[in-house]
Amino acid sequence: MVPFIEAQWGTYEGANKIKHLTIKGISKYADAFDFIPYHLNETVEKLSDDQLIDFLDQYENTILRHPNVSTLDEAYFALAKVYFRLGQKDPNQKNVWKEKCLQILNYYPQGRFHREKDAAEICVWASAEFGLKVFKNLLEKDKRQPESPVEPASSLRF
Known part of the structure; x- marks a missing residue:
């Protein structure tokens, strides 16, 4: 799961340190959760x-x-x-x-x-x-x- 998170949100550095760009701008990052x-x-x-x-x-x-x-x-x-x-x-x-x-x-x-x-x-x-x-x-x-x-x-x- 970590590679997916890194690819979508940036660097993963432990609990709660993911850059939540997707959540802040849903319309800007609509493809973040492509299946x-x-x-x-x-x-x-x-x-x-x-x-x-x-x-x-x-x-x-x-x-x-x-x-x-x-x-x-x-x-x-x-x-x-x-x-x-x-x-x-x-x-x-x-x-x-x-x-x-x-x-x-x-x-x-x-x-x-x-x-x-x-x-x-x-x-x-x-x-x-x-x-x-x-x-x-x-x-x-x-x-x-x-x-x-x-x-x-x-x-x-x-």
Whole structure:
């Protein structure tokens, strides 16, 4: 709950120290209590192509109002998948969907994009440059992985 509070109201520093900007100006901060359900990524996978626009109508603006929130990782990725599928389906609007896809992929907080393997195809489709960055990050992660210790042959049991 703390990340949600921080994202909506500012810094959380213990009991009763939240900046209550929302309460002071309800009309100014009407989107502070947007409901973004969990598991949108799974929801998108189950949608038919005909249902994608309805999904955008329901969730797109709500998600786009909240950039750089690490707890919305799955929601950002769900939107990227929808844009990708719509771009594949409608070649005449492909560039529009690519731009939107790049926008949402840039919503991740700095250094918090961890879906390189899941999103490789989407990232390359959205932008060759962005796709290249993703692949470089993936290679860097692989280099940092510690090697598993190998037991000497004499200690192996058959």
